Amino acid sequence: EVQLVESGGGLVQPGGSLRLSCAASGFSFSNYWMTWVRQAPGKGLEWVANIKEDGSEKFYVDSVKGRFTLSRDNAKNSVFLQMNTLRAEDTAVYYCGRGTAGMDWGQGTLVTVSS
Amino acid sequence: DIQMTQSPSSLSASVGDRVTITCRASQGINNYLAWFQKKPGKAPRSLIYAASSLHSGVPSKFSGSGSGTDFTLTISSLQPEDSATYYCQQYNSFPLTFGGGTKVEIK
Numbered sequence: 001e002v003q004l005v006e007s008g009g010g011l012v013q014p015g016g017s018l019r020l021s022c023a024a025s026g027f028s029f030s031n032y033w034m035t036w037v038r039q040a041p042g043k044g045l046e047w048v049a050n051i052k053e054d055g056s057e058k059f060y061v062d063s064v065k066g067r068f069t070l071s072r073d074n075a076k077n078s079v080f081l082q083m084n085t086l087r088a089e090d091t092a093v094y095y096c097g098r099g100t101a102g103m104d105w106g107q108g109t110l111v112t113v114s115s
Numbered sequence: 116d117i118q119m120t121q122s123p124s125s126l127s128a129s130v131g132d133r134v135t136i137t138c139r140a141s142q143g144i145n146n147y148l149a150w151f152q153k154k155p156g157k158a159p160r161s162l163i164y165a166a167s168s169l170h171s172g173v174p175s176k177f178s179g180s181g182s183g184t185d186f187t188l189t190i191s192s193l194q195p196e197d198s199a200t201y202y203c204q205q206y207n208s209f210p211l212t213f214g215g216g217t218k219v220e221i222k
Contacts, residue, residue, distance in 0.1 A: 037213075039153070044200075044202065044213060044214075044215055045151070045153065045159065045202050045204075045213045046213065047210060047212065047213060050209070050211070059209040059210065060210075062210065095159060097159070100206050101161075101164060101204055101206040102149075102151075103164065103170060104161065105158040105161070106158060108158060
């Protein structure tokens with residue numbers, strides 16, 4: 001059974017940092033792109049970032065470029081989203097997904113950016 | 116960037132109704148089109164990939180069609196558990212983009 005478990009969310013002040021983790025199991029992790037999307041309160045789904053199977057390519061939505069960094073550890077079946085210089089508009093539930101367009105998803109982790 | 120336009124933004128239908136949601140891309144996306152179901156407080160659920168292929172475990176009442184720039188998601192017989200917001204997403208090119216969503220309610 002495919003499982004994706006996000007962690008690392010929480011309350012952070014504007015300008016602060018958080019590191020989200022996504023632990024994967026039940027599939028051959030190193031064979032899949034991984035994706036992150038988010039949903040702000042009352043808003044729709046927004047794609048955030050993708051990382052290639054070997055980590056050699058990464059893509060980001062413009063609003064997070066230069067602030068968020070995606071990485072992965074295939075030995076630990078995990079993907080990480082380092083979020084710096086957080087803004088109020090980054091407040092959302094963040095979901096990690098398996099595959100370029102997300103064939104399976106975790107339950108999400110809530111990030112709240114507020115003073 | 117490729118813009119994805121969904122319509123309608125919301126609809127209300129009765130149990131057993133056939134429901135169709137449309138999604139239009141601002142340029143051709145080579146059928147790299149996915150559909151998701153999203154319920155409040157729940158993870159997204161992947162329904163369709165490659166415009167018309169059903170993900171494993173998704174009931175056959177869901178179907179996708181279309182090509183080029185125009186796509187549809189159809190629910191053949193609406194049930195109470197289908198009350199949700201549905202999103203299309205293009206994954207032809209980065210940045211990946213979602214449609215604005217269609218909220219489906221049961222009358």
